[in-house]
Amino acid sequence: MPHRNAPLSETGRLRLARCVVEDGWPLRAAAERFGVSHTTAKRWADRYRQQGAAGMVDRPSRPHRSPTRTPAEVEERIVALRRAHKIGPVRIAARVGVAPSTVHRVLVRRGLPRLDCCDRATGEPIRRYERRAPGELVHVDVKKLARIPDGGGHRVLGRAEGRKNRGGYGYAFIHTALDDYSRLAYTEILTDEKAGTCAGFLTRAVAWFAAHGVRVERVLTDNAWAYTKTTWRTTCARLGIRPDYTRPWRPQTNGKVERFHRTLAEEWAYHQPYPSEAARRAVFGDWLDWYNYHRPHTALGGHPPATRVTNLSEQHTYPLTCRCSPATARRAAVGRTPVRRRQADAR
Incomplete structure (x- = not known):
């Protein structure tokens, strides 16, 4: 590909060379006709005599010798x-x-x-994939988060006082269903990860995706105990979904939902010190709304996940979502501002 200021393309060089070599044009007349210098016209004519049409193609600018190249x-x-x-x-x-x-x-x-x-374990290039339409594949996984004691944990009270106050508050189980194509996420905070709980979550997730115009065809999980039981398989069969499983000890296969859980931890769970578990959960709905409808996703070219599914009535109109102020966007990112309600009022 010639540079943008080149006066001749490969076709132009061939025409110039044929005018000189085959038609007998003087070099200066050919150079003036094609808008190049006399030396340029001579170079292409000589190359045509030696190599024919094959000599008109671009050559690399790399030098023939590189004495200082690394041994x-x-x-x-x-x-x-x-x-x-x-x-x-x-x-x-x-x-x-x-x-x-x-x-x-x-x-x-x-x-x-x-x-x-590259994959850290093998050093091989990461093979990225993406389904062609919403609902073809939904990733499902669970993330455990330690509950915040009343009065705050170590992020609020400091390490010493936080140890005294942590008590036996246990864990919250974040169940997530993430669409492979759109990255649209449905998430619930539940009390455990038993087979019945996971099956009930899948039923509600499928209904939620259906309300957004997405029909779930396959679901991908790891090989956790709850996903290999009859309860899970029976629920998938009842919903008309094919269950798939990742390779054992290979969480990268389910990497999209794993990456979502990392985003969830950074931008919601540990984004700021919370005085209690109730305070953290109170802002979760707004953060999830921000993620699905407003947050720019780098894998989607800077667009939010909802732009890849049908824009149903009563949902967000995306040009409006782009008009909120940066301050509003920052507050929404940590769940402090219900952007949907404010923009509905603005309409």
């Missing part, structure tokens, strides 16, 4: 260290004795992906 044995050592220890350019450079920028260039030249694009 091959050093490059092999850099690649071996990367594959064996899965470390970055700075740490490799300290072992090899070259600059980190040199290590980076070698890794790029050898086609090795960035560390954040």
Whole structure:
């Protein structure tokens, strides 16, 4: 591909060369006709005489010789260290004795992906996938969160006082069903993760997705005890859903819902100190509304998950959601402002 200021494309070069070589045009006349210099016209004419039409294609600008290029044995050592220890350019450079920028260039030249694009266990590139339509695959998983004692935990009282106040408050179980294509999430905070509880959650999640115009076809879970029991399989059969399972000891297969739980922890569960479990749960509904309808999702090109499903009546109109002020958006991110109600009033 020629650069944007190139006067000749490959077709133009061929026409110029044929005018000179085959039709007998003088070099200066051909150069003036095609708007290039005399030396440029001569270069393409000479290349046409030597190589024919194949000589009109672009050539790389890389020099024929690179005396200062990193020696091959050093490059092999850099690649071996990367594959064996899965470390970055700075740490490799300290072992090899070259600059980190040199290590980076070698890794790029050898086609090795960035560390954040590789599986930490194997070092192999991460294989990303996405279903083609909402409902084709729904990821289901449970995250355990320690309940906050009344009066606050260590984030409010400090480590010493927090230990005295933690008591036997147990755990809250966050059940999530996440659509693979749209990243739309349905979440409930329940008291356990037993088979009956998980089956009841799935029934309500399927109804919620149906209300959003999404028909669930498959559900993907890990191999937890509750998902392998007859109760779960019977519920899936009754709902017309095919149950699938991840490979044992391979949570990356269910990575989308795992990543959602990380977002949930960072932006809601541990986003700010809460004085009690009730205070934290009071803002959960608004945060989930923010995630589904307003929060820009990087995997969706900066759009919220709901933009990938049918915009049903009585739901958000997305151009309006973009008009809220940055302060309103920040408050909604931590569940302090019910954005849906404010925008409904604005209509």
